Amino acid sequence: MCELISFLIVAAVFMVDLYWWIIVIGVVLYYLVEFNVINAYNPFVQSIRSFLHALTEPLYRALRRLMPNIRGVDLAPFAAIILVVLVRLFIIMVVQPNLLRGFGCPV
Secondary structure (H helix, E strand, O other), X not given: OXXXXXXXXXXXXXXXXXXXXXXXXXXXXXHHHHOOOOOOOOHHXXXXXXXXXXXXXXXXXXXXXXXXXXXXXXXXXXXXHHHHHHHXXXXXXXXXXXXXXXXXXXX
16 A cells, blocks of 8 residues: 555656646747747647647636736746645655555655
């Protein structure tokens, strides 16, 4: 049972890390398009942007409702990165030890 719990915790941390990378890649791609380094009309770039937008926009929308508008600067991606890092730390520092101890596994 301990191996299953450890695997689930590692899988959860992996998913959080993957979402962090999705946010970072989306921000980098946004700035590359804005500074005309990448052609925004390229179908491949459009498909990647729409994919990343579909994955990140629900979180961004929720964060935008909570954050004030600062002269047109969108701080939602940066707040999302901070939130994802905090969720990762919470899983590793709080959930993992308490869950393992609850099942009688060595921490």
